[in-house]
Amino acid sequence: MTINPFHRNTETDKTSTFVVDRKFPHPDNLRLSTHALSVYIGGNPILKLVNVEIPKNKITCIIGPSGCGKTTLLRTFNRLVDTIEGVKLEGVVMLGDHDIVRAGATEITEIRRLIGLVPQRPCPLPMSIYENIAYGCRIHGISGRKKLDAIVEYYLRAVGLWDEVRDRLHTPASKLSGGQQQRLCLARSLAIEPSYLLADESTSALDPISSRTVEELFVKLKKDYSIVMVTHTLRQARRIADHVIFMYLGEVIEEGDADQVFNHPRHELTQQYLGGAFS
Amino acid sequence: MNRRRLKDRIAGYSMFILTISSLLLVVAMGIGLYLKAAPILEEHSLWDLLSASEWKPMKNQFGFFPFLMGTLWVSALALIIAIPISLLTAIYLTEYAHSMVRRFVYPFLDILAGLPSVIYGVWGMLLIVPWVANVAAPWVGRNTTGYTVMACGIVLGVTVIPLLVSLFIEIFSNVSHELREATFALGATRWQTTKHVVLRKTAPGIIAAIVLAASRVMGETIAVIMVCGNLAIVPGSLLDACYPIPALIANNYGEMLSMPLYESALMFAAFILFFVVLVFNLFSRLVLKKVKTD
Numbered sequence: 001m002t003i004n005p006f007h008r009n010t011e012t013d014k015t016s017t018f019v020v021d022r023k024f025p026h027p028d029n030l031r032l033s034t035h036a037l038s039v040y041i042g043g044n045p046i047l048k049l050v051n052v053e054i055p056k057n058k059i060t061c062i063i064g065p066s067g068c069g070k071t072t073l074l075r076t077f078n079r080l081v082d083t084i085e086g087v088k089l090e091g092v093v094m095l096g097d098h099d100i101v102r103a104g105a106t107e108i109t110e111i112r113r114l115i116g117l118v119p120q121r122p123c124p125l126p127m128s129i130y131e132n133i134a135y136g137c138r139i140h141g142i143s144g145r146k147k148l149d150a151i152v153e154y155y156l157r158a159v160g161l162w163d164e165v166r167d168r169l170h171t172p173a174s175k176l177s178g179g180q181q182q183r184l185c186l187a188r189s190l191a192i193e194p195s196y197l198l199a200d201e202s203t204s205a206l207d208p209i210s211s212r213t214v215e216e217l218f219v220k221l222k223k224d225y226s227i228v229m230v231t232h233t234l235r236q237a238r239r240i241a242d243h244v245i246f247m248y249l250g251e252v253i254e255e256g257d258a259d260q261v262f263n264h265p266r267h268e269l270t271q272q273y274l275g276g277a278f279s
Numbered sequence: 280m281n282r283r284r285l286k287d288r289i290a291g292y293s294m295f296i297l298t299i300s301s302l303l304l305v306v307a308m309g310i311g312l313y314l315k316a317a318p319i320l321e322e323h324s325l326w327d328l329l330s331a332s333e334w335k336p337m338k339n340q341f342g343f344f345p346f347l348m349g350t351l352w353v354s355a356l357a358l359i360i361a362i363p364i365s366l367l368t369a370i371y372l373t374e375y376a377h378s379m380v381r382r383f384v385y386p387f388l389d390i391l392a393g394l395p396s397v398i399y400g401v402w403g404m405l406l407i408v409p410w411v412a413n414v415a416a417p418w419v420g421r422n423t424t425g426y427t428v429m430a431c432g433i434v435l436g437v438t439v440i441p442l443l444v445s446l447f448i449e450i451f452s453n454v455s456h457e458l459r460e461a462t463f464a465l466g467a468t469r470w471q472t473t474k475h476v477v478l479r480k481t482a483p484g485i486i487a488a489i490v491l492a493a494s495r496v497m498g499e500t501i502a503v504i505m506v507c508g509n510l511a512i513v514p515g516s517l518l519d520a521c522y523p524i525p526a527l528i529a530n531n532y533g534e535m536l537s538m539p540l541y542e543s544a545l546m547f548a549a550f551i552l553f554f555v556v557l558v559f560n561l562f563s564r565l566v567l568k569k570v571k572t573d
Contacts (some may be wrong), residue, residue: 080463083463109468111466112466116464116465117461117464123455123461125458125462126458126480127475135462139471140466192465
């Protein structure tokens with residue numbers, strides 16, 4: 001089963017008879033990058049002059065010890081940092097033409113549509129499996145029973161959940177297992193047609209098998225999405241990362257191709273971290 | 280060593296006994312009220328008592344229907360006024376307001392919740408009753424003293440708002456932060472999040488809180504006596520006087536000593552109130568507990 005919501009799935013998925021039309025125009029060259037980004041929470045600098053560029057259609061892993069600002073950086077991309085009291089952003093974060101740091105409330109909802117999030121712990125909304133996916137679509141103005149039916153099926157297939165839940169689409173999503181819930185969360189994010197996917201240690205709360213399933217999904221999805229992943233597990237990063245950002249105390253210490261960073265780290269701190277000197 | 284253990288045991292047991300006795304007190308109250316109400320139940324059938332409208336204790340006529348309807352009318356009106364206001368206030372405070380606002384408003388709400396109800400009653404007499412008499416009633420072409428279902432409902436509604444707001448706030452605060460973030464991350468606005476996720480998640484809790492507030496409203500006495508008009512009639516509109524059950528008991532208990540059946544009738548009224556409030560409370564506590572553990 002291949003996933004390809006950008007270009008219709010005629011050639012890839014011959015078994016299905018449904019059609020999902022893109023509701024939103026294809027975002028061609030949305031680049032996500034930061035320039036001199038600093039984030040302060042209650043006056044404390046959490047991120048210091050971060051300059052990164054997220055490569056397209058790759059898995060970018062942000063690694064680093066606890067408290068280095070990985071999650072804050074991730075949550076700056078979709079402005080979820082706003083939920084923290086006393087947060088202050090400086091610098092520039094660009095997503096295509098959107099200036100994320102200076103975006104107003106309406107623009108933020110559009111940015112969040114373009115940048116999906118897969119949470120750390122599976123977090124189904126208090127509604128049915130079907131509604132979990134339809135919810136995001138409705139919010140962004142997609143309606144109509146037939147259309148939603150097709151979208152729900154398409155994205156449940158995309159995360160390999162369709163066959164497991166097709167008979168109980170209208171039962172509460174909370175009845176699913178942890179791994180299934182996490183895949184549902186992924187489907188929920190995909191259904192609003194983002195270009196980027198943020199994953200905040202999205203496999204850390206899952207059992208090894210579910211964790212592997214979700215991980216494999218990310219690898220499949222990078223064909224159509226650019227994925228930014230925060231991970232605590234270096235082994236996971238080694239398995240799936242194409243691009244690596246190593247952070248320490250709110251600064252980007254090293255950034256580059258996965259092979260280069262893991263096998264020939266330039267910076268001493270990176271070497272120490274990869275060597276297990278601290279975690 | 281042994282002395283320490285002995286003290287510990289004694290402390291444990293005595294506190295246990297005190298706790299149990301406060302529970303037994305409720306049971307004892309229920310039984311006491313029932314026994315006191317028994318004489319009137321022997322003479323009149325339960326249905327007659329509840330459905331008759333004539334309240335003439337001197338003529339041995341005890342119809343509780345006007346009081347039941349009085350309680351029903353003012354409670355319903357109070358809740359209709361209080362629920363939307365409290366719900367929106369709580370939503371504002373938990374979902375929208377800056378923490379500075381919260382820090383300022385929460386203590387204020389606690390003060391309001393702690394105000395003696397007689398103060399709400401005085402405020403009702405000074406402001407609401409004249410407003411009903413001079414503004415609301417003439418506006419629909421009626422003439423009243425102002426001591427009406429309307430005044431009573433408004434005063435009761437205001438009395439119960441702080442309680443409802445703090446219950447709602449507690450319920451909404453129980454919704455996990457992750458859930459809110461999950462819907463924000465999909466691009467939902469705060470209103471969409473509130474409407475589709477927070478309210479849906481907390482629906483059982485909201486109902487329980489409303490039931491709790493309803494039992495509080497039905498039992499409120501002092502503020503009610505001061506503004507309800509105290510006429511044993513079945514109210515036909517918002518601008519009629521009414522006579523809720525707590526007011527009946529509090530107004531008459533002192534003067535009925537010479538008539539055994541009168542006392543029994545009032546105890547019967549108290550028993551109805553006790554029973555309804557107890558059932559409401561238990562129900563809502565159970566639901567609230569379930570909401571919290573989920």
